[in-house]
Amino acid sequence: MLSLDKIYHASYVLKGVARKTDVLHAPKINPEANVYLKTENLQNTGSFKLRGAYYKISQLSEEEKKKGVIACSAGNHAQGVAFAATQNGIPSIICLPDGAPISKVEATKGYGAKVELVKGVYDDAYNRALELRDQCGYTFIHPFDDEDVIAGQGTIGLELLEQLPNLDAVVVPVGGGGLISGIAFAIKSLNPNVKVYGVQAEGAASMVQSLKEEQIIQLESVNTIADGIQVKEPGTHTFDLCQKYVDDIVTVSDDEVAGAILSLIENQKLITEGAGAVSVAAVMFNKVPVKGKNVVCILSGGNIDVTILSKVIERGLLKSGRSDTLVIQLEDKPGQLQGVSATIAQYGANVNSVYYEKASEGSNITDCVLRINLETRNFEHIKAVREGLTKAGFKLL
Incomplete structure (x- = not known):
């Protein structure tokens, strides 16, 4: 209890x-x-996760410790069990979902555990760990229950x-x-x-x-x-x-x-x-x-x-309104990009990237599309930039 x-x-x-x-x-x-x-x-x-894993392992009998422990995890419980088992001189095997981040897989190995990757998600790794527990007599260290x-x-x-x-x-x-x-x-x-x-x-x-x-x-x-x-x-x-x-x-x-x-x-x-x-x-x-x-x-x-x-x-x-992508329809003539840039600068936004596309499908043959990614302060700033471009005569898509 x-x-x-x-x-x-x-x-x-x-x-x-x-x-x-x-x-x-x-x-x-x-x-x-x-x-x-x-x-x-x-x-x-x-x-x-180290807290629960270590305490659980500390309470095992000497016979259980000799047979070793097994666990399944999306990553953090795996590392906690591996660390705790190694600290106590106990062999450990960890079943992880095959989609677990590589960094977590390698970290688990680094703490001394043997790792088996299981196709699927946590619950699939859990079922595989139970199979190995029954086959080999390991003590299963549940991640939460x-x-x-x-x-x-x-x-x-x-x-x-x-x-x-x-x-x-x-x-x-x-x-x-x-x-x-x-x-x-x-x-x-x-x-x-x-x-x-x-x-x-x-x-x-x-x-x-x-x-x-x-x-x-x-x-x-x-x-x-x-x-x-x-x-x-x-x-x-x-x-x-x-x-x-x-x-x-x-x-x-x-x-x-x-x-x-x-x-x-x-x-x-x-x-x-x-x-x-x-x-x-x-x-x-x-x-x-x-x-x-x-x-x-x-x-x-x-x-x-x-x-x-x-x-x-x-x-x-x-x-958080710190980034925005504008899609602007322009006439394909000199000075258009300069006008857009001047308006954006007027409102204090910073241009991160620009993509210029001519004669896209569905547009007039003399039109082009400008995609600009901006660094902004917040959503109010985005609204001000967009309204400023509209007032300056540019069409936002």
């Missing part, structure tokens, strides 16, 4: 293994709330109450629900007045759907840039704990997640993966009622694949 004593014991076991991560003030995230960030993205192995794992994640709740005594609310990323279950149980047991809100990606809202229908629901498919919380079905333990201890779970779009990642980079100098930024997205875009409250967002992980970081930043720029 999950208990407060077990969470305190996990905290004791994790001393010297898991960092007591800093809580940073972040007033620019939402000026209407007093926002703090719990920086589990700076945790050992790059995410909170295990009371020892949940207790390890709950140590974050103990730290928060110590670090922020006047805490009003905590906002937590949710995939399978292990992190929020542990945090909610710890916090509600010690201070039931603190609100606990969960956040899922719109493309993987399994816990939201399950709570709405009051039974565990398995989604047919999941798709989100927040790959760390891309889970089709919540766990039995986590579903029950969320029902009892979590105040609400909301969803955010991938565009909102991208905006949150960009904001954290620019304003806080912090790198988070998609799953780690959903809590910030919820507060930035007012998905949770935290106006005037002391609220902490859990940055659950920082292991973003650098190959997609530029794409995420580009989406974040678009979402």
Whole structure:
């Protein structure tokens, strides 16, 4: 049974293994709330997953340790299990979805685990891990639906109450629900007045759907840039704990997640993966009622694949009005481009790229199309530039 004593014991076991991560003030995230960030993205192995994995492995019998452990993961749990097993001198094998970021696959190998890539998503890797468990006698380390794992994640709740005594609310990323279950149980047991809100990606809202229908629901498919919380079905333990201890779970779009990642980079100098930024997205875009409250967002992980970081930043720029692409129909005669450039300069926008296309299908033979990507300040700035071009006689498509 999950208990407060077990969470305190996990905290004791994790001393010297898991960092007591800093809580940073972040007033620019939402000026209407007093926002703090719990920086589990700076945790050992790059995410909170180390806490639950290490505590679970520490509680195994000597016989179980000799046989080794197996796990499945989209990435972060894999690294936590690999690190914890290696630290304890235990062999480990990790099943990962074949679409997992290469950086996470290589990091898992780097912590000492044997990796098997499984075609599909997390749930497919999960089924393969169970097969190997039954065949070889490994102990399966579940990424979220295990009371020892949940207790390890709950140590974050103990730290928060110590670090922020006047805490009003905590906002937590949710995939399978292990992190929020542990945090909610710890916090509600010690201070039931603190609100606990969960956040899922719109493309993987399994816990939201399950709570709405009051039974565990398995989604047919999941798709989100927040790959760390891309889970089709919540766990039995986590579903029950969320029902009892979590105040609400909301969803955010991938565009909102991208905006949150960009904001954290620019304003806080912090790198988070998609799953780690959903809590910030919820507060930035007012998905949770935290106006005037002391609220902490859990940055659950920082292991973003650098190959997609530029794409995420580009989406974040678009979402926040920092970038815009204009399509302008012009007459093909001298001076047109100069006129467009002068108008854009007048309104203080910066040109990133220009594409000039003559005689496109469906246009007059004397017309051309100009595509310009602009760097802008916000949506109001975009509106002003577009209106200025229209007033100057240019036709925007």
